[in-house]
């Protein structure tokens with residue numbers, strides 16, 4: 001343990017403090033004219049500024065809003081190259097298909113560990129500057145035992161929330177049967193020590209329900225928790241499979257039947273919506289309103305990846321969710337903070353109540369509403385991780 005004495009910091013003159021306190025009357029547990037005390041890495045106190053206790057040092061938030069740091073529960077940051085030409089072609093009318101992943105696989109295999117690491121570092125820094133304080137990172141652009149394991153080892157340098165996504169797409173030169181056997185066998189064995197989660201892309205053109213189930217069950221047997229990409233490009237069995245297996249989260253959920261929505265609301269599996277993907281592929285947006293009205297917990301995440309969505313910005317995703325998916329600003333901010341934490345099964349982040357990690361974002365705005373009201377504007381004044389500005 002560090003022998004450094006714990007100092008306390010009072011952050012005061014906060015116009016609006018979003019706590020995400022589940023006991024509060026409103027969804028965000030918002031406190032006006034607020035203050036917050038940080039002790040060491042954690043939040044020690046929140047409340048009205050006039051009631052704040054004394055602390056060793058004081059920071060004046062200058063009438064800005066303070067919200068919990070964003071929890072981005074879905075990203076693919078370990079890759080090389082970019083697919084700007086593919087994006088331009090798509091905007092000129094060519095369709096998006098899952099097979100484009102193979103372009104990135106070729107570039108990723110050719111990159112050194114150092115190149116991959118510095119690229120992830122750049123993207124994580126880009127996320128921090130936009131208020132993201134917890135990020136999940138997947139493998140999935142290696143698709144060999146060696147390249148998947150080293151992708152996860154790179155990701156682990158940046159986060160505990162690493163996800164083995166060997167089942168991203170079937171690589172060229174192998175059959176689906178051979179590849180699923182590899183993913184559930186030697187590849188899993190090499191990757192499990194570097195991963196907390198296992199994932200599969202359950203979609204036509206990628207893996208069907210039986211193959212996805214085999215990957216998730218093998219991952220579970222190796223001690224990994226499950227999550228799933230499903231129902232992105234069309235209706236399919238993935239969402240119901242995720243609910244049946246009791247996975248923590250199922251991601252995309254763009255094309256849902258009434259049965260899918262009922263399964264989500266009954267199972268408690270979190271629906272992670274990735275609005276940047278629909279923006280970048282010109283697909284219809286998922287219907288967040290329908291899910292929220294059915295009692296489903298919704299998370300918003302970036303899906304930052306070089307093919308279908310190369311944004312690292314949760315403020316951008318919040319603006320899209322409000323404008324295009326029927327969410328209120330409060331629901332969208334909640335989904336990008338507390339929702340993301342739930343989707344990673346984390347109870348230490350995603351809220352600013354006593355005992356939580358002091359991950360916070362100071363906004364150059366008086367309320368959280370401005371994140372959607374002022375789209376595209378860099379509103380993050382500062383980002384704090386574990387009690388310190390970064």
Ligand SMILES: [Zn+2]
Pocket residue numbers: 074075076229303305
């Ligand atoms: Zn994804």
